[in-house]
Amino acid sequence: KVCRIIRKVREENNIVNKEATKAKIKTLLCNLHEDRNSRFDNIRYHGRTLTGYTSPEWIDWVAEVVEKEVYAETLIIATGATAKYLGLPSEIKYRGLGVSACATCDGFFYRKKTVAVVGGGDTACEEATYLAGLCKKVYMIVRRDVLRASEAMQERVRNTENIEILWNCNTQEVLGDEYGVTGARLLRKDGEVFDIAVDGFFLAIGHHPNSELFNQWVAVDKEGYIVTDGKTSKTNVEGVFAAGDVQDPLYR
Numbered sequence: 001k002v003c004r005i006i007r008k009v010r011e012e013n014n015i016v017n018k019e020a021t022k023a024k025i026k027t028l029l030c031n032l033h034e035d036r037n038s039r040f041d042n043i044r045y046h047g048r049t050l051t052g053y054t055s056p057e058w059i060d061w062v063a064e065v066v067e068k069e070v071y072a073e074t075l076i077i078a079t080g081a082t083a084k085y086l087g088l089p090s091e092i093k094y095r096g097l098g099v100s101a102c103a104t105c106d107g108f109f110y111r112k113k114t115v116a117v118v119g120g121g122d123t124a125c126e127e128a129t130y131l132a133g134l135c136k137k138v139y140m141i142v143r144r145d146v147l148r149a150s151e152a153m154q155e156r157v158r159n160t161e162n163i164e165i166l167w168n169c170n171t172q173e174v175l176g177d178e179y180g181v182t183g184a185r186l187l188r189k190d191g192e193v194f195d196i197a198v199d200g201f202f203l204a205i206g207h208h209p210n211s212e213l214f215n216q217w218v219a220v221d222k223e224g225y226i227v228t229d230g231k232t233s234k235t236n237v238e239g240v241f242a243a244g245d246v247q248d249p250l251y252r
Contacts, residue, residue, distance in 0.1 A: 074239050077214055077226060081207035081245035086118070090174040094201070098181025099174060101203045103127035107134050110200040116141055116184055118171060119204035125153040127204045132160045139196055140165045141186065166196070174201050209246045218242070225249045 083101030085091055091099055100106040103117070107130060115135050117128045120142040132138045140157070145167050147154050157163055168189035175183040175195065183197045209224045218235045219227040226242040228234055233241040 074241070076233075077211075077218070077235075077240065077242040077246055078244045079210040079213070079246050081209045083203060084206045084208055085203055086171055086205070088171065088174060090176070091171075091201075091203075094174050094176045094181050097179070098176060098199065099201045099203070103131050103202050103204070106200070106202075107131050110135050112136050113199040114197065115139070115200035115202060116196065116198045117202045117204055119206075120144060120146070121148045121204070121206070122150055122153050123206070124204035125149040125157050127202055128163050129153075129156050129160055131202065132162050135200075136162065138163045139198065141169050141171060141184070142167055143170050144168065207245065209249075211246050221249070223249060 085095075085101065104127075107115075110131070111134045113135055114137045115131055116139040117124055117131065118141045119127075120140070124140065124142075125147065128138050128140050138160075140163060142165055147157070147165075149157075157165070166186065169186045171184055172187050172193065173185040174181060175185060181199060181201050183195050184201055185193065185195050187193050209220075209226070211218075211220050211224050211226050214220075214226065215224065218237050218240060221227055226235060226247040228242055228247050229236075233243050233247070235242050
């Protein structure tokens, strides 16, 4: 598994345009393959945004970054996954000011305070029980009348006194002032609209894998996670591997 970054040709080579110098770049790459002590600095050209393609030569994968080309025999994709948000303007407004998608990251700031957790799966239950050990009260905002979590996680939530589940509720708006979150406005399934006072608002509604950049070359599942061969990190493209949250919908 070898990954080589081609270095910029010295000024006398005058390589500034990709199309006009493709043959010369290939020659330089072959020289570098034979001689790791090459005297070249980073090769630069006027490029585009990040793309990728396979090459029939010894270079199996090429990644193009703005003004830089990286040639490699092996590529490991480890771009992770991004937490999902509700998409509310107020949620964006207060992100970092009381809105968070990571209880273990930000829970400490809400010690002895009241918070809300959105979600009804294992992640939401785990975040809620973790926060319950820090906070005075934890609301769980669940859009259905049941939790999707495993029975073990549901039992933990039921046995935690300072967790209150708000069933059949959707968040209409995150409320706040110049200092941050002060509450949330909820809509119950029966049409009732009501507010709850909270200091922190945590999202636990899943993650989206950061695979869009690669999904035209490597296989992904319906959720966007990169598909690997069994328990290995091999993708369907020779020399390309995926690791971490971008290919793991189970453990994350």
